[in-house]
Amino acid sequence: MSKVTTSAPVRAGVVGLGWAGQQHMAGYHDLPGVELVALAGMEEHLLTELGDRYSVPGRYSTLEAMLAEADLDVLSIATPTALHAPMAIAALGAGVHVLCEKPMAPTAADAERMAEAAQAADRVLEITFNKRHRAPARTLRRLVADGVLGRVYYAKAGWVRRKGIPGLGTWFTRKESAGGGPMMDIGIHALDLALHVLGEPGVRTVSASTYAEFGPRGLGGGTYGAGALAGEESPVYEVEDLGAAMLRLDDDATLMLEASWAQFVDHDRLYLELYGTHGGAVIEVEGPLAPRIHVTTDVDGIPANLTPDMLPDAGHEANVADFVALVRDGSADARGQMGLLRTHVIDACYSSAEQGSEVTL
Numbered sequence: 001m002s003k004v005t006t007s008a009p010v011r012a013g014v015v016g017l018g019w020a021g022q023q024h025m026a027g028y029h030d031l032p033g034v035e036l037v038a039l040a041g042m043e044e045h046l047l048t049e050l051g052d053r054y055s056v057p058g059r060y061s062t063l064e065a066m067l068a069e070a071d072l073d074v075l076s077i078a079t080p081t082a083l084h085a086p087m088a089i090a091a092l093g094a095g096v097h098v099l100c101e102k103p104m105a106p107t108a109a110d111a112e113r114m115a116e117a118a119q120a121a122d123r124v125l126e127i128t129f130n131k132r133h134r135a136p137a138r139t140l141r142r143l144v145a146d147g148v149l150g151r152v153y154y155a156k157a158g159w160v161r162r163k164g165i166p167g168l169g170t171w172f173t174r175k176e177s178a179g180g181g182p183m184m185d186i187g188i189h190a191l192d193l194a195l196h197v198l199g200e201p202g203v204r205t206v207s208a209s210t211y212a213e214f215g216p217r218g219l220g221g222g223t224y225g226a227g228a229l230a231g232e233e234s235p236v237y238e239v240e241d242l243g244a245a246m247l248r249l250d251d252d253a254t255l256m257l258e259a260s261w262a263q264f265v266d267h268d269r270l271y272l273e274l275y276g277t278h279g280g281a282v283i284e285v286e287g288p289l290a291p292r293i294h295v296t297t298d299v300d301g302i303p304a305n306l307t308p309d310m311l312p313d314a315g316h317e318a319n320v321a322d323f324v325a326l327v328r329d330g331s332a333d334a335r336g337q338m339g340l341l342r343t344h345v346i347d348a349c350y351s352s353a354e355q356g357s358e359v360t361l
Contacts, residue, residue: 010034010324013070013096015063015087016078017041017050020101020316023130024076027320029054034324038070063087067094074327076128076320077101081184082177085110088125089117097124099323103188104339106179108347115336124326127339128319129192131270135313136283136293140272141197142311143281143295150278151251157194158258159186159270159286164222165215165261168235173215181239183210183349186270187259188342193272193285194255195342201249203341207358208245208349213262215241220262245349257349 012028012035014021021041028036038058041047051059060066067075067090075091077084077100085105088098098118104127105111118125131137143149159182166185171177178184195201214220215237242260249255269287274280279297284290291313295306326334344361352359 010327011037011071011073012076013038013040013058013066013072013074014076014078015040015066016076016101017043017046018078020128021076021078022050023316024078024099024128024320025050025054027317028076030317031321031324038066038072040066063090067091067096072096074099074324080171080177081106081179082171085114088114092117092121092123092125095121095123097323097327099126099128099320100339101128102192102339102342103127103179103184103346104336104343106176106184108340108344111336111340111343115340118335122332124323124331124334125336125339126319126323126326126334127336127342128316129189129196129339130315130319131189131193131285132196133314133318134285134291135310136285136291137193137197137272138311138314139293139308140274140281140283143308144197144199144274144276148279148295148297149274149276149281152198152274152276153253154275155194155198155253156256156258156273157190157271158256158260159190160258160260160263160265161186161222161268162265163220163262164268165220165241166222168215168218168221168237173235173237173239175238178239180346180350181210181212181215181241181243182259182261183208183240183243183245184346185259185261187243187257187349188346190259190270190272191257191342191345193270194257197272197274198249198253198255200338201251201253203247203255203345203348203361204250205248205358205360206245206345206348206352208243208352210240210243210350210353212237212240213242215239215262222261240353243349243353245352247345 040060247255284292
């Protein structure tokens with residue numbers, strides 16, 4: 001694979017000017033050997049503000065114009081989910097390496113097309129999962145890899161919110177543009193967290209249920225995402241506001257997964273619980289107790305509760321740095337496979353819920 005030489009600055013662009021896109025901009029701006037040379041977005045005021053903040057020379061209203069004129073090496077895509085596949089395929093076809101926000105695509109079929117385009121173009125395609133870089137997650141992954149918990153046979157992961165539907169009536173709550181509700185939006189973070197910490201076991205089967213008890217009544221709205229679409233008389237709500245699933249993993253472990261935008265819980269939280277033959281552990285990555293890690297085990301036959309020192313914390317900047325490193329190294333193994341697996345699992349969750357039966361991957 002052709003790669004960016006270590007002596008040449010990596011020329012980076014970002015399409016999408018919201019919060020996620022701004023995290024990518026900051027990551028590129030602060031990374032040695034990288035030049036943030038282009039931004040694309042429809043919000044003129046943000047294009048001006050962010051372009052000035054990061055001294056970006058190229059400012060475009062469309063991705064097409066940016067790809068044609070900016071001479072990019074890498075591109076971050078931080079747009080609504082339905083745009084991920086067409087934008088990624090266009091960029092990869094133009095010879096540009098792509099870092100795409102999660103979820104990879106609204107459907108596994110779209111994600112497959114992205115991975116195929118990366119393979120055909122011989123370019124890196126990575127998906128952003130920033131929660132795996134948080135201190136509790138990094139620490140727990142080390143503990144699992146070191147065998148502190150023994151064989152982990154049962155896990156629970158989830159991201160739940162009391163009132164957190166992101167913008168009733170926006171693309172977030174429309175099936176065609178978002179692909180799904182919280183299971184797609186934030187549940188995929190919990191799924192990635194669990195699979196990453198566990199060492200990437202495969203998923204054999206999925207049995208899931210989904211519910212829409214708040215959104216259709218105009219309830220459960222939060223401050224996440226944008227406001228309602230201009231001119232709408234009533235909010236459009238076509239997705240679930242809670243999803244729950246049981247996953248059977250290749251190593252015979254079980255993972256319970258839950259995600260909600262609106263639910264009668266005490267507080268919002270993103271968590272992971274692991275139970276192994278030598279110990280158990282709980283982390284909270286988002287929520288009032290975050291960052292938290294707690295380990296329960298036996299020491300010489302005596303029950304012990306431990307609070308390990310945590311590894312350094314990181315976020316989107318770590319995703320950006322890892323992506324650029326893959327591009328510089330000319331990695332032939334980064335073709336979106338990790339994001340594709342997670343998209344297939346979420347797809348299976350929705351299929352299982354619709355069919356009312358277990359789905360085999």
